[in-house]
Amino acid sequence: MKKKKHLLVLDDEKNYLLVLEALLTDAGYKVTALNDPETALTFLEESDVDVVITDMKMPKITGAEVLEHVRKNYPGLPVLIMTAFGTIQSAVEVMRTGAFDYIAKPFSNDELLLSVQNAVELSQARQNYQLLTENFQTRYGRNNIIGKSNAIRSVLSIIDRAAPSKSTVLITGESGTGKELVARAIHFSSPRKGAPFVSVNCMALNPSLLESELFGHEKGSFTGAVAMKRGRFELADTGTLFLDEIGELSHDMQVKLLRVLQERRIERVGGTEEIEVDIRIVAATNKDLLEEVKKGNFREDLYYRLNVVHMQIPPLRERREDIPLLVAHFVEKISEEQDIAERTFTPEALDYLSGYEWPGNIRQLENVIERCLVLGTGADISVDDLPPEVRDEESQLKSAVDLLPVQLDLSDTLEKIEAALIRRALARGNFVQVKAAESLGISKSLLQYKLKKYNITGH
Numbered sequence: 071m072k073k074k075k076h077l078l079v080l081d082d083e084k085n086y087l088l089v090l091e092a093l094l095t096d097a098g099y100k101v102t103a104l105n106d107p108e109t110a111l112t113f114l115e116e117s118d119v120d121v122v123i124t125d126m127k128m129p130k131i132t133g134a135e136v137l138e139h140v141r142k143n144y145p146g147l148p149v150l151i152m153t154a155f156g157t158i159q160s161a162v163e164v165m166r167t168g169a170f171d172y173i174a175k176p177f178s179n180d181e182l183l184l185s186v187q188n189a190v191e192l193s194q195a196r197q198n199y200q201l202l203t204e205n206f207q208t209r210y211g212r213n214n215i216i217g218k219s220n221a222i223r224s225v226l227s228i229i230d231r232a233a234p235s236k237s238t239v240l241i242t243g244e245s246g247t248g249k250e251l252v253a254r255a256i257h258f259s260s261p262r263k264g265a266p267f268v269s270v271n272c273m274a275l276n277p278s279l280l281e282s283e284l285f286g287h288e289k290g291s292f293t294g295a296v297a298m299k300r301g302r303f304e305l306a307d308t309g310t311l312f313l314d315e316i317g318e319l320s321h322d323m324q325v326k327l328l329r330v331l332q333e334r335r336i337e338r339v340g341g342t343e344e345i346e347v348d349i350r351i352v353a354a355t356n357k358d359l360l361e362e363v364k365k366g367n368f369r370e371d372l373y374y375r376l377n378v379v380h381m382q383i384p385p386l387r388e389r390r391e392d393i394p395l396l397v398a399h400f401v402e403k404i405s406e407e408q409d410i411a412e413r414t415f416t417p418e419a420l421d422y423l424s425g426y427e428w429p430g431n432i433r434q435l436e437n438v439i440e441r442c443l444v445l446g447t448g449a450d451i452s453v454d455d456l457p458p459e460v461r462d463e464e465s466q467l468k469s470a471v472d473l474l475p476v477q478l479d480l481s482d483t484l485e486k487i488e489a490a491l492i493r494r495a496l497a498r499g500n501f502v503q504v505k506a507a508e509s510l511g512i513s514k515s516l517l518q519y520k521l522k523k524y525n526i527t528g529h
Contacts, residue, residue: 074098074099074100075099075100075120075121075190075193075194076099076100076101076102076117076118076119076120076121077094077099077100077101077102077119077120077121077122077123077186078102078104078110078113078114078117078119078121078122078123079091079094079101079102079103079104079123079124080104080105080107080110080122080123080124080125080128080133080136081103081105081124081125081128081152082105082107082125082128082129083105083125084105086125087103087104087105088103090103090123090182091103093179093182093183094183094186097183097186099186099190102117102119106130107124107128107130107131107135107136108130108131110124110136111131111136111139114140114143114144119144119147120147120190120193120194121147121148121149121150121170121186121189121190121193122136122140122147122148122149122150123149123150123152123186124136124137124149124150124151124152125151125152125153126151126152126153126160126164127153127154133151133152133153133164134151134164134167136149137149137151137164137167137168137169138167141167141168146193146196146197147193148170148189148190148192148193149168149169149170150169150170150171150172150173150185150186150189151164151169151171151172151173152172152173152174152175152177152182153172153174153175154174154175154176170185170188170189170192171185171188171189173185212226212229212230212255212258212259214251214255215229215248215251215252215255216392216395216396216399217389217392217395217396218391218392218395219384219389219391219392221384221388221389222384222389222392225252225381225383225384228379228381229252229255229256229259229381230259232256232379232381233255233256233257233259233260234259234260234261235379236350237350237378237379238331238350238351238352238353238375238376238378238379239253239256239350239351239352239353239378239379239380239381240316240353240354240355240359240376240377240378240379240380240381241253241352241353241354241355241381241383242354242355242356242357242358242359242380242381242382242383243354243356243382243383243384243385244356244383244385244431245356245430245431245433246430246431246432246433246434247383247384247385247386247431247432248383248431248432249314249354249356249383250269250312250314250354252381252383253267253269253310253312253352253354254267254312256310256352257309257310257312257350257352260310260350262308262309262310262350265306265307265308265309265310266305266306266307266308266309266310267306267309267310267312268302268305268306268309268310268311268312269312269314270283270284270302270311270312270313270314271314271315272313272314272315272316272318272319272323273314273315273318274315277320277322277323280319280323281323281326281339282295282299282301282339283301283302284301284302284303284323284327285301285303285326285336285337285338285339286298286299286300286301286303286304286336286338286339287299287301287338287339287340287341288338288339288340288341290340291338291339291340291341292339292340295339295340298338299338300338301336301338303330303336303347303349304336304345304347306347306349307347307348307349308348308349309349309350310349310350310351310352311349311350311351311352312352312353312354313327313351313352313353313354314353314354314355315354315355315356316353316354316355316359316376317355317356317357317359317362317367317368318355319368321369324368324369324372325369327372328369328371328372328375330347331351331372331375331376332375334346334347334348334349335347351376353376359373359376359377360373385428385431386428386431386432386435387427387428390424390425393420393423393424393435394420394424396432396435397415397420397423397435397439400435400436400439400440401413401414401415401439401443404436404439404440404443405443408440408443408444410443410444413442413443413446413449413450413451414450414451415442415450415451416450416451416452416453418452418453419450419451419452419453419455419456422453422456422460422461423435423438423456423460426459426460438456438457438460441457442455442456485524488520488524489520489524489526491510492506492510492517492520492521492524492526493526495507495509495510496526503517503518503521
């Protein structure tokens with residue numbers, strides 16, 4: 071059953087209040103009618119109300135004071151003012167201070183019901199927007215950056231310190247590491263979280279289209295410009311503009327972006343009027359911009375304008391301890407989205423996932439988890455359910471080598487690895503030396519020699 075919209079009606083004339091209550095109740099609304107505005111202020115604290123309808127002239131507290139209280143404490147709640155003492159001047163004033171509508175008594179029933187309907191629709195739209203914003207904050211907030219590694223803790227620390235500021239942020243890292251997720255986390259952790267987050271992929275459009283997309287255009291400024299269009303800079307006003315693949319900007323666009331960063335003003339394509347914008351810029355790239363500066367591909371002055379707060383997002387292979395956490399997160403997320411049962415990855419499968427190189431980083435890991443959940447047939451996801459590239463022994467070995475320190479004693483390290491492999495083979499073979507030797511591809515006598523060499527108990 072659809073929930074009725076709740077109207078709070080205030081009027082010191084009891085007879086008028088009864089008429090209003092009956093009219094609005096018959097129209098399908100839930101109505102609370104009060105003739106004491108002080109009681110109404112308390113009622114608002116304890117009740118869920120969609121629209122307030124109040125008389126202007128009342129003892130103790132006026133309708134204007136009710137409006138001021140609502141605007142201060144419940145900014146999304148529409149207030150409809152009615153009075154028998156209306157003038158054009160007072161109507162303009164009360165609208166200017168935030169009233170949704172102003173109706174002079176006596177008014178027709180249809181006039182009141184239309185105004186109430188419009189106010190209810192506005193209230194619903196604001197509630198939907200609030201829910202959407204909260205969902206975005208939950209989905210893209212810093213808590214959605216999964217991991218406990220030192221590398222991720224460092225990223226989260228920078229987000230916490232940089233988010234409250236207005237400083238421009240440059241995010242670098244390989245493709246698939248989650249640069250846009252970090253950009254959104256910065257926005258939704260900042261004072262701008264209630265304003266728009268607007269994203270632009272600078273590589274997705276050619277330079278002429280990108281200019282119109284960013285700056286907007288005036289009607290008739292080029293063939294096909296049949297109407298004025300606001301660009302992403304204007305749409306992001308008071309919020310955050312995320313420029314992904316910033317290293318792909320043409321030299322001309324680099325100059326224009328530099329001007330915006332310096333002056334915080336733009337001009338639409340074909341326009342002459344300067345438009346002031348209040349935006350925070352967060353840029354991202356998988357390129358080494360400093361190297362691009364040296365090559366002459368990227369302006370040095372723009373680089374330093376962008377590189378105020380620098381965040382380097384580590385590739386997945388450098389934060390392997392986070393992989394089990396990410397797997398659990400993606401299992402829950404994908405199972406909910408696909409409406410399929412959650413499954414557990416076996417310890418052996420997790421070992422393979424943690425040992426893989428992940429050239430596509432987190433994006434690739436998520437795709438692999440989805441593939442396993444969709445195609446897997448058993449109660450658990452085993453090694454056999456993993457894609458061939460993840461099960462590849464050469465890739466697994468290379469990943470293990472990458473975990474070793476860069477500077478090491480080769481002979482000593484090889485002996486430690488050999489001893490560890492022998493211990494593992496013994497444990498997996500229930501300490502039966504013949505089985506251990508077979509799994510290592512050596513003779514029993516050679517195994518016994520190595521056991522003695524490394525002082526390993528063979529039982």
